[in-house]
Amino acid sequence: MSNPIYDRLLPAPVKGGYYExxxxxxxxxxxxxxxxxxxxxxSRWKKExxxxxxxxxxxxxxxxxxxxxxxxxxxxxxxxxxRERTYFDGMNQHNPHVRHWNGMYYLYYMGTTFxxxxxGPGDSVSPERGTEVWNNKRIGLATSKSIFGPWxxxxxxxxxxxxxxxxxxxTTNPTVAILADGTTYMIYKSxxxxxxxxxxxxxxxxxxxxxxxxxxDEPILNFxxxxxxxxxxxxxxxxxxxHLLIKDxxxxxxxxxxxxxxAGVYATSPDCLNWTIHPDPKAYSRTVKWDDGTMKEMCxxxxxxxxxxxxxxxxxxxxxxxxxxxxxxxxxxxxxxxxAIK
Numbered sequence: 001m002s003n004p005i006y007d008r009l010l011p012a013p014v015k016g017g018y019y020e021x022x023x024x025x026x027x028x029x030x031x032x033x034x035x036x037x038x039x040x041x042x043s044r045w046k047k048e049x050x051x052x053x054x055x056x057x058x059x060x061x062x063x064x065x066x067x068x069x070x071x072x073x074x075x076x077x078x079x080x081x082x083r084e085r086t087y088f089d090g091m092n093q094h095n096p097h098v099r100h101w102n103g104m105y106y107l108y109y110m111g112t113t114f115x116x117x118x119x120g121p122g123d124s125v126s127p128e129r130g131t132e133v134w135n136n137k138r139i140g141l142a143t144s145k146s147i148f149g150p151w152x153x154x155x156x157x158x159x160x161x162x163x164x165x166x167x168x169x170x171t172t173n174p175t176v177a178i179l180a181d182g183t184t185y186m187i188y189k190s191x192x193x194x195x196x197x198x199x200x201x202x203x204x205x206x207x208x209x210x211x212x213x214x215x216x217d218e219p220i221l222n223f224x225x226x227x228x229x230x231x232x233x234x235x236x237x238x239x240x241x242x243h244l245l246i247k248d249x250x251x252x253x254x255x256x257x258x259x260x261x262x263a264g265v266y267a268t269s270p271d272c273l274n275w276t277i278h279p280d281p282k283a284y285s286r287t288v289k290w291d292d293g294t295m296k297e298m299c300x301x302x303x304x305x306x307x308x309x310x311x312x313x314x315x316x317x318x319x320x321x322x323x324x325x326x327x328x329x330x331x332x333x334x335x336x337x338x339x340a341i342k
Contacts, residue, residue, distance in 0.1 A: 005245070005266055005283040005313070008339040011291040017317075018064045018073035019333040022047050026055060027303045028317040028334035029098045030069065031105065033147035038307075040064045040073045040317070041096035041107060042334055048121045051329050053130045056137075057119050061093045061109055063147075069307055069315045070336050079151055080142060085113050088138045088157050095303070099208065101178045105144045106208045107151065108158075108174040108186075112136045131194050137170040139188060141209060158210050159188060159203055166192050166219055167201050173303075177237040177272075182207045185242070185272045187220070187233045197226045198249070200233055202272050215273055221246075227254040230265065234304045235272075238311060242269040245283055245304045258282040262326065264304055284316060284337070299326045301335075314339055 018025055018040050026043040033039045045058040061080040064073035080093040089111020097108040114133045119125050138157035144150060159171040167190035176186045184205045191198050199219035203212040221230060229249035236243050244267045250256030257265045257277060264283035267275045284304070287297045298320045307315040316339060321332035 001279055003266055003278055003280045003283055005264070005316070005339070006280070006285075008313075008342070009284060009289075009316070010338040010340055011289045012335055012337045013070045013291050015072055016070040017333055017335040018042055018071060020044065020075065024051055024055075024329070024331070025333045026059075026319045027094065027096055027305075028319055029096045029305050030307045030315070030317055031098045031100050031147070032309070033065075035147070038066050038069050038071075038073075039076075039098075039147050040066070040071075040334065041079065041098045043094045043096065046121075047331070049119070050121070051327070051332070053125045053133075054119065055094055056112060056130065056133055057092060057114070057125065059092050059094045061096045061107075070338060073334075077149075079107070079149070080109065080111075080153070085115070087111075087155060088113060088136070089140045089153070091118070092133075093140075095173055097174050097176065097305070099176055099178055101182065101208055103145060104208075105147060106176075106178075107142045107144070108176055109140050109142070110137050110172040110174070111140045111157075112138070135169050135194070137172040139171045139174045139186075143209065154209070159186070159212050161190065165217065166190065166199055168192060169194070173232060175233045175235040176208065177235045177242060178208050179237060180239075184208045184210075184212075185235065185237070186212055187235050187244070187272075189231055189233070198229055198231050200230065200246070204272075220273060221267075221275055225254060227251040228256060230257070232303050234306060236306060236308055236313075242272045243267075244269070244275065245306065247302065247304070260285060262286045262300055262302075264301070284318075288320075288335070288337070299323050299329060312342065314341075 090113040095110040142151040173189040232247040234245040248256040266283040301318040305317040306313040321329040323329040
């Protein structure tokens with residue numbers, strides 16, 4: 001059985017997606033607004049700062065728009081930026097994930113706060129400080145009746161870490177599926193301690209704003225091999241079952257689930273707890289075919305997001321970049337791969 005996403009990938013438009021010359025762009029979550037246009041929520045920070053850990057210290061969430069899903073997307077506004085340090089998300093916002101249900105837009109994200117100086121251009125961040133701020137990551141939510149705002153933030157995290165459990169450090173990388181009746185499933189990322197294997201958990205709420213409760217004390221996709229890392233989940237529900245895209249982030253050359261580091265993995269579940277990896281698991285590759293006829297292996301394809309229209313995935317969004325190798329970027333942007341209609 002062939003992979004239902006991989007077989008539908010079309011050439012990516014070279015001039016599509018969301019690109020800013022003076023900013024690193026990361027993440028990317030798209031929704032069609034009440035104006036009929038497509039709106040992409042993305043993370044960005046100034047390129048002069050460097051890539052490094054500035055996604056954790058100097059990031060904001062912005063909205064860009066386009067008349068077509070492919071783009072190109074043009075910057076519209078900063079949606080979430082800094083506020084008082086006393087808030088859990090006061091100093092940094094990242095990982096946007098937008099949903100629309102029952103006349104309301106729900107923007108899930110990860111926020112952090114920290115003390116001390118804000119890193120500037122050329123400033124180094126010690127590993128100790130990076131770990132400290134990394135451990136401050138919490139999932140937040142902002143809501144609006146209009147794609148143009150105003151956005152109202154909830155001032156406390158949707159989900160807190162649990163001391164003594166596998167997810168005692170952070171809650172981050174949210175992805176949600178909102179069912180027709182408002183029941184909302186959230187998959188999130190955490191780990192037990194600094195340097196341990198990243199794992200995914202699932203929580204549920206009666207409505208998109210929570211409160212959320214864990215479905216299990218244990219993570220999902222709990223592999224016996226600690227080198228089998230997966231992250232960057234994207235969750236959706238088609239009316240009968242759950243679907244999941246995840247990044248194959250394996251370590252130490254163990255070959256992971258797809259045999260290609262950074263490729264996408266496709267899985268399905270009846271209950272969002274018990275997942276079956278597709279027998280042909282690769283949903284996308286870092287080697288991308290572009291609409292100018294070229295093929296290029298990208299440094300990364302991260303934070304996959306599918307635009308669902310009329311119940312069907314139509315476009316795959318991903319953060320990508322060029323450079324010598326993964327995480328050593330010349331530049332980053334959000335790219336779009338159209339999917340063939342079934």
